[in-house]
Amino acid sequence: MFRKFSAGESVSGTTQAKASVVRGIRTKLTEQYPELADYISDIIPKKEPLHILKCHDHIEILMRDNELLLFRQRDGPYIPTLRLLHKYPTILPRVQVDKGAIRFILSGANIMCPGLTSPGARMDVSLPQDTVVAVMAEGKEHCVSIGMTKMSTDEITRVNKGIGVENIHFLCDGLWNMKDFHR
Amino acid sequence: MAEDDAASFPLAVDYCGVCSMPPEYCEYSADPSKCYEWMKVNLPDHYSRIEAIAAQLEGVSVGEGKRQTRGGKAMKKVKIKEESVKRLCISRSQRAKRKCVTVIVGLKSFDIELKKASRLFAGHFSCGSSVTGDDEVVVQGDVYDGIVDFIKDKWPQVTEDHVKYMGDQKR
Numbered sequence: 001m002f003r004k005f006s007a008g009e010s011v012s013g014t015t016q017a018k019a020s021v022v023r024g025i026r027t028k029l030t031e032q033y034p035e036l037a038d039y040i041s042d043i044i045p046k047k048e049p050l051h052i053l054k055c056h057d058h059i060e061i062l063m064r065d066n067e068l069l070l071f072r073q074r075d076g077p078y079i080p081t082l083r084l085l086h087k088y089p090t091i092l093p094r095v096q097v098d099k100g101a102i103r104f105i106l107s108g109a110n111i112m113c114p115g116l117t118s119p120g121a122r123m124d125v126s127l128p129q130d131t132v133v134a135v136m137a138e139g140k141e142h143c144v145s146i147g148m149t150k151m152s153t154d155e156i157t158r159v160n161k162g163i164g165v166e167n168i169h170f171l172c173d174g175l176w177n178m179k180d181f182h183r
Numbered sequence: 184m185a186e187d188d189a190a191s192f193p194l195a196v197d198y199c200g201v202c203s204m205p206p207e208y209c210e211y212s213a214d215p216s217k218c219y220e221w222m223k224v225n226l227p228d229h230y231s232r233i234e235a236i237a238a239q240l241e242g243v244s245v246g247e248g249k250r251q252t253r254g255g256k257a258m259k260k261v262k263i264k265e266e267s268v269k270r271l272c273i274s275r276s277q278r279a280k281r282k283c284v285t286v287i288v289g290l291k292s293f294d295i296e297l298k299k300a301s302r303l304f305a306g307h308f309s310c311g312s313s314v315t316g317d318d319e320v321v322v323q324g325d326v327y328d329g330i331v332d333f334i335k336d337k338w339p340q341v342t343e344d345h346v347k348y349m350g351d352q353k354r
Contacts, residue, residue: 042193086205087193103211139236142196142205171204172212 001059001073003108005174010055014063017050025050025062025078029070032077035091043069043084061175068178071169079132079146082169082176086142092134095153095165096122099138105145106172111135111165113156126153133165145170197226206233269293271334271341274349275327285326286352291318293340300337307333 004010017025026044030037044050044064053061053068061071062078070078080091097111098120105111116123120138127133129152134143147165149156156164169175198205201221202212206229209218222230271289278284290300297314301322305312310324322330334341 039193083196086196089194102208106208106211140205140207142207144208171208172202177203 001057001168002173002175005055005178007178010059010174011053011061012056013054014051015054017052017062019046021052022046022050029078033091036088039088039091043088068175071175077132079168082143082146082171085134085146089134089143092132092146093125093127094134094136094143095127095149096120096136096138097144102137102140102144105135105137105167105170108167108170108173110150110163110167111145111147113151113160113162113164116156116164117160123153123156128152129155132168135165135167197229200225206230209233269345271346272349273327273330273346274352275325276352278323283325285322285324285330287320287322287330287334288316288318290320293338293345295338303337304330304333 022044026040026046029044030040036043044062048064051063053063055061058074059071060073061081062069067083068081069084070080072078080088085092095111095116097105097115098118100120101111101115115121122136127149129149131149133147133149135145135147136142137144145167146169147167149165150163151159196205199209199212199218199222201214201218202209204212206218206222206226209215209222210233212218219230219233222233269289269292271287271293274286274288275283276286290297297318297320301312301314301320304310304320304322304326308322308324308326308329310322310326312320312322315321331343331346334346335343
């Protein structure tokens with residue numbers, strides 16, 4: 001989603017979110033990520049202004065203090081940016097890929113099933129289709145990318161072919177490199 | 184991840200200053216050796232840890248760039264940043280009878296943000312200033328003499344040698 005993305009070209013405008021909008025986002029987030037409930041006031045405090053960056057392809061990015069926090073496409077789920085996820089690694093369920101897959105992911109490839117089922121990989125929890133997951137890597141502490149499952153985990157092990165997790169946001173993609181945004 | 188630090192959110196994560204990824208991923212960056220050099224200076228802890236892992240794995244020290252060769256085109260080609268000629272051209276051009284503007288070309292080659300620079304100029308010289316081209320800033324007013332000192336002050340990477348005075352130019 002963010003392979004080609006830059007602050008200059010892709011962002012079409014910023015607005016400061018109204019308090020009611022912020023409230024809506026907060027409730028949505030806590031619903032979506034129950035793990036996040038304890039930290040929500042650290043991530044999105046009630047008092048501080050929250051900015052919404054409108055971007056191409058109907059992407060919205062939430063920003064506070066020049067720090068990009070979450071994004072979503074159309075009316076999809078809010079997805080944390082990798083930087084936020086590195087700080088709060090527990091908010092998303094995880095899958096782990098084997099070592100060979102890392103560099104493909106870093107260049108934006110979707111994650112194929114064999115990369116999730118081989119000995120170096122792990123899928124500890126069973127997840128349904130269309131879940132936002134943190135993609136960890138074998139032997140690494142931090143996650144490499146954030147993806148969305150295209151099959152349920154059971155299916156991934158059974159079929160073991162094709163795209164298992166769609167790569168949404170990975171290290172060093174456009175969104176990652178857009179560390180902060182200057183208006 | 185270690186289980187014992189579960190309570191201390193948000194985690195503080197260190198990032199490599201060269202490739203911007205967490206240090207453990209530096210081996211996948213475009214130029215790992217540069218990352219390691221940076222890490223040696225700035226994050227010695229991470230460096231020693233990575234070195235230890237690498238030594239354990241294959242007995243090869245890091246930085247020698249031993250890469251896995253399976254698969255073909257996953258890695259991006261190393262993009263070498265073009266070493267553009269660093270030069271700052273400053274000229275003055277007549278606008279109306281007794282008015283002129285100062286044109287500064289070449290700030291981009293010093294990694295200076297044009298928009299910010301123009302704001303600074305406007306503030307400092309109390310005049311209008313705008314970004315007019317890909318790499319051009321126009322300051323409304325004759326600030327030909329003062330601007331170089333100001334630029335050198337604000338961005339020490341610019342030195343007298345870089346500056347080229349173009350004198351009066353027709354626009």
